[in-house]
Amino acid sequence: MSRNEPVVGRAYPRLPMPVTPPTLADVAERAGVSRQTVSNAINNPDLLRPDTLARVQEAIAVLGYSPNRAARNLRTRTSQLIGMRIGPAQEGTANATMDRFVHSLVETSREAGYHVLLFAGDGGDPVVGYDALLRSTAVDAFVVTDTYLGNPQAAWLEERRAPFVAFGRPWDALRPGTDQARHPWVDVDGAAGTELATAHLLEKGHDRIAWIGWRKDSRIGEDRRSGWTRAMHGRGLATTGLASRVEDTIASGREASAHLLGSARPSAFVCASDTLAMGVLHTLGDRGLRPGADVAVVGFDDSQVAQVVPPGLTSVRQPLEDVAVHVVSALEGLLAHPAVVGPGVMLTPTLAVRGSS
Amino acid sequence: MSRNEPVVGRAYPRLPMPVTPPTLADVAERAGVSRQTVSNAINNPDLLRPDTLARVQEAIAVLGYSPNRAARNLRTRTSQLIGMRIGPAQEGTANATMDRFVHSLVETSREAGYHVLLFAGDGGDPVVGYDALLRSTAVDAFVVTDTYLGNPQAAWLEERRAPFVAFGRPWDALRPGTDQARHPWVDVDGAAGTELATAHLLEKGHDRIAWIGWRKDSRIGEDRRSGWTRAMHGRGLATTGLASRVEDTIASGREASAHLLGSARPSAFVCASDTLAMGVLHTLGDRGLRPGADVAVVGFDDSQVAQVVPPGLTSVRQPLEDVAVHVVSALEGLLAHPAVVGPGVMLTPTLAVRGSS
DNA sequence: AGGGTGGCCTTGATCGATCCAATGACACCA
């Protein structure tokens, strides 16, 4: 990274530092009660007589008291923090989805009395970040987001008995013959999403609907693909020759769609991502075909791009707000009853219909 | 928000809870030294004799010890956390810029030994989030990002003597006749960015370059606009009739560009945002004009959209990685020497040239 | 009257690290 050579101004003195904030003892003295009573006024108000409570609350208000987090954390062995690792800032729609999720998570956590602590993955070992936070008891739990193909985090956290909820189903554990996941998870039913998209296109009169997805070793990709085949076969339509599996780049989507248009001549495309769908739009542009009017296209993720590209890209939208709600509620359950793992939760995406279909 | 009706599985028992992590005393006992010596081994290793140090370090490694964050925080009155508020998850390029910044900030903070705590703004009072974290000493400092037009956060934090660094210059304080800012800040020189963009277009042979920006009450918008006028006037070119100030939406950009094409007949557009630039692309599409070949377009923010829209949107790119570096370093300075406010830092953006110019 | 009961509040101990002042070990020198 090349450092930008900055233009700087001049330094100058600053106003004095803040006084130390009031403590429980300060409030207690002012209200004429003991520390414990103040503590109860905050954590178990119904243990106090109404008049005492009022007196304490007034003292709290006057002094602007708020419990010291560190002290409380030490005593209660709790931090009210949820740790979440964010990957390197690669550009891409997956990243945008994560950002949208983070927003929802922060919002939902706040309502549950938690804050979100972000940490970066060390370049090397992916678990060092988790390990450090865990051993220093800096967070109460984790939200793990990258559970695709055999990533080590989930297994490692399970082994450490660390409380965490996964956004993403435990693919390995769900295979027949394997044990159930030993951790709670929330996921979006990708197959249902692509099925929704395909059904939408079928309704519009299309019957030659192509699929452009990811390589076969992507569990998520194959899951999404299965929704397309299910919808097609459900109508008695063949899928042979209509599918392509490529890298998740615009160029790949462009090539794949060009090839498919030349061979199977589909009138519509369902894609595993908005990125691939953008590739299709490129191809249509090259050939003077109008998206929506001549050839329909549906993407996946409802990214910013899908919303602004002319004429608007129809896309499967993950209900990330709902995911966050279920993640937090699973987290609360986990922390309240550590002995029981809540069941996995599968949510259904929706379809944002735009000009491209 | 409509709750998605989830499909759930079955609950089942979970593995036993983790044992309590080792403490300083455990390490001390195992290494045959006192607690303080272990503490020194961690915080001031050079105070120990090499052989003692080695013994302690081995004990630390064997037990997998890591200092309890809460205890350390309580004693040192520090949390190693940087608080940052994120706004509601509105969709837009501004949001995407912030997300890119958050990534960089998390990364840079990690290197400085800090974590990033995200919190959501309460719907009502914008300072309650700050206030709560501050009074409970949950964070060491804040990064304030939304410093545009007289927002109350900066002034409020200053008054509270809260340590914070702003991403965004203190517009009010920089006006002549007003005091200097009393807090450190880092910003990107928007005018330099649009000047860069305009100069780029001038080099390409354009001389009728239009501006589409935000309404006049936007400080950032006027700043970016000034770069365009500066570049134009520098070449002795007039700007009258070539500018339009609208809302930051695609529709506005579309209308404004359509209007300008009909009146001033520019051969190129410089826009205050990628969103507006997308509006221009829409207009060009409507009229069968090819971006880049027939009419050049430059956006601002180098968003995801700019990168994927055909044929690629040339855009001013903010050096957010550098911003994060300077923000964190200002933060470190602030926490190390609270009595001195470092000077403001202004960084220069770059231009990501793509097919649209 | 004595003892039990429950409501309300207080006291002392504790969480696990760091700060502080003091002690021990050791070499060196008078």
Place this chain on the structure above:
DNA sequence: TGGTGTCATTGGATCGATCAAGGCCACCCT
């Protein structure tokens, strides 16, 4: 032998909250 300075190490106090007991008092019951 005793003094002195340096340096590693020690024990105790502390940060500010909560937990676990226990005290006080009014009230009720037999």
